[in-house]
Amino acid sequence: MQFLLHEAILLKPYDMNNLLSPRFGLGVALAALATILTGCATPVPQAMPPSAIPQRFSAPVPSSAQIWPDATWWKSFGDAQLTSLIEEAEKNNGDLAVASARILEAEARSRITRSALLPNVSAGGGYINGDCKGPSCAQFTNAKDYELNFSASYQLDFWGLARDNLRGAEAELKTARYAQQSVALSVASSVASQYLNVLALRSRLTIANENIAAINGILDLIKLRVKAGSVSHLDLASEQAQVEAVEARLPQLEIAERQAVYALAVLLGRTPEGFDVKDAKLDSVNPPQVAPGVPSALLFRRPDIAAAEAQLVAAHANVDAARAAFLPQISLTGSGGFISAAVHTLLRSSQFGYDYGANLLEAIFDGGKLRGEKHLAEATEREYIARYRTAVYNAFADVDTALIEVANTATQQDHLEREVAAAREAFQISQLQYRQGVADLLTVLQAQQTLFSAEDQLIQALLANRQASVALFAALGGGWLDVGTKQQALSHY
Numbered sequence: 050m051q052f053l054l055h056e057a058i059l060l061k062p063y064d065m066n067n068l069l070s071p072r073f074g075l076g077v078a079l080a081a082l083a084t085i086l087t088g089c090a091t092p093v094p095q096a097m098p099p100s101a102i103p104q105r106f107s108a109p110v111p112s113s114a115q116i117w118p119d120a121t122w123w124k125s126f127g128d129a130q131l132t133s134l135i136e137e138a139e140k141n142n143g144d145l146a147v148a149s150a151r152i153l154e155a156e157a158r159s160r161i162t163r164s165a166l167l168p169n170v171s172a173g174g175g176y177i178n179g180d181c182k183g184p185s186c187a188q189f190t191n192a193k194d195y196e197l198n199f200s201a202s203y204q205l206d207f208w209g210l211a212r213d214n215l216r217g218a219e220a221e222l223k224t225a226r227y228a229q230q231s232v233a234l235s236v237a238s239s240v241a242s243q244y245l246n247v248l249a250l251r252s253r254l255t256i257a258n259e260n261i262a263a264i265n266g267i268l269d270l271i272k273l274r275v276k277a278g279s280v281s282h283l284d285l286a287s288e289q290a291q292v293e294a295v296e297a298r299l300p301q302l303e304i305a306e307r308q309a310v311y312a313l314a315v316l317l318g319r320t321p322e323g324f325d326v327k328d329a330k331l332d333s334v335n336p337p338q339v340a341p342g343v344p345s346a347l348l349f350r351r352p353d354i355a356a357a358e359a360q361l362v363a364a365h366a367n368v369d370a371a372r373a374a375f376l377p378q379i380s381l382t383g384s385g386g387f388i389s390a391a392v393h394t395l396l397r398s399s400q401f402g403y404d405y406g407a408n409l410l411e412a413i414f415d416g417g418k419l420r421g422e423k424h425l426a427e428a429t430e431r432e433y434i435a436r437y438r439t440a441v442y443n444a445f446a447d448v449d450t451a452l453i454e455v456a457n458t459a460t461q462q463d464h465l466e467r468e469v470a471a472a473r474e475a476f477q478i479s480q481l482q483y484r485q486g487v488a489d490l491l492t493v494l495q496a497q498q499t500l501f502s503a504e505d506q507l508i509q510a511l512l513a514n515r516q517a518s519v520a521l522f523a524a525l526g527g528g529w530l531d532v533g534t535k536q537q538a539l540s541h542y
Contacts, residue, residue, distance in 0.1 A: 108452030141318030198386025
């Protein structure tokens with residue numbers, strides 16, 4: 050509204066006498082002024098229409114689970130070491146330190162921007178000692194003077210330009226704070242996921258070593274039978290090949306385990322050297338079930354969505370500021386001071402002088418700079434509208450993906466547990482039959498391979514299920530809640 054009014058005033062010249070006449074001009078001027086002042090801050094565009102928000106999540110949702118996780122959701126996993134690691138990461142993580150520093154930067158920028166709403170006052174003093182002889186003395190002071198002066202200036206924020214800039218800076222400060230909370234959630238979930246990965250790799254190493262021990266037990270039996278001449282060297286070579294195949298997997302598992310430990314150390318803000326994790330059972334880490342609630346509530350439960358919204362608010366404030374920059378800028382100035390040839394007479398009233406005035410500045414031709422800045426601000430606003438929508442859609446996808454992964458990996462885990470039980474029984478029977486000479490070695494090898502493959506897959510399914518639970522807690526915002534964002538969300542939905 051203010052920009053349209055401004056263009057109307059520029060395009061249609063008015064008779065200043067009529068404009069300021071008591072009967073007509075003054076009333077029009079006051080009405081126009083009231084309209085402009087009320088239009089300084091325009092509403093932020095609605096980025097997500099209510100029709101775009103789904104009524105429910107498509108993935109299976111636990112019926113009797115707690116809705117929304119607690120802010121310290123990792124404690125509900127029942128692992129004291131996990132809690133200790135996340136709490137350490139919250140204090141020392143490098144990414145969190147960077148995010149915290151950005152908050153301080155945004156606070157400083159906000160204070161700098163706020164200063165435009167306040168007057169600028171300065172004071173100064175000086176001493177001049179002039180002495181000159183010759184025809185060029187007219188250019189210099191041939192006297193001793195003492196000075197003490199004060200000056201003040203104030204830019205009237207008549208059109209709301211400074212207030213628009215301040216709104217943008219405050220929105221950027223909110224963005225930095227929300228971004229820091231989003232990083233904190235990401236760090237906590239990364240620590241949990243990496244810790245679970247370490248436990249899983251160690252369990253897989255244990256299974257591989259147990260496999261090797263079982264194969265060596267059969268290998269010893271085969272060697273005795275080869276010496277006795279009851280079996281051929283074919284059985285011995287087959288079992289030795291089995292041992293080598295399993296032992297060949299160990300180096301890669303050991304490398305992956307060390308890499309996971311080192312990555313965890315970096316997340317904690319430590320050097321990898323000397324850092325380690327205490328042994329723990331992966332199946333002892335039991336995350337509780339959690340339900341996502343309604344999708345619309347997710348808009349004020351995720352700090353990254355709140356950050357995207359704050360960025361949109363900042364971009365819209367920049368649009369308002371770009372429009373206000375077209376209007377005339379009014380500034381008030383004043384200065385005063387004392388000047389005397391002697392210090393003891395400096396502060397006498399007869400030595401005091403002052404001046405004051407007002408300035409009106411309006412750009413007549415700037416080569417399209419202001420219009421370009423306005424178009425840039427509007428394009429940036431459109432960009433952040435798209436960014437906000439993408440953040441919301443990604444959040445819905447994150448929740449649905451995590452829900453389906455939790456449900457499906459739990460089903461996979463149940464099947465693998467039954468497979469492991471059956472394969473273990475089959476392996477024990479095949480060993481017994483081989484010792485009795487009823488079964489051949491091929492039957493034993495097949496049963497052995499099935500058992501240890503199933504055990505390895507079970508550990509990986511356990512890991513996928515636990516990490517899916519971590520991802521679900523993170524997708525739901527990790528118990529984060531912003532009251533201001535909540536009130537805005539409830540006003541729209």
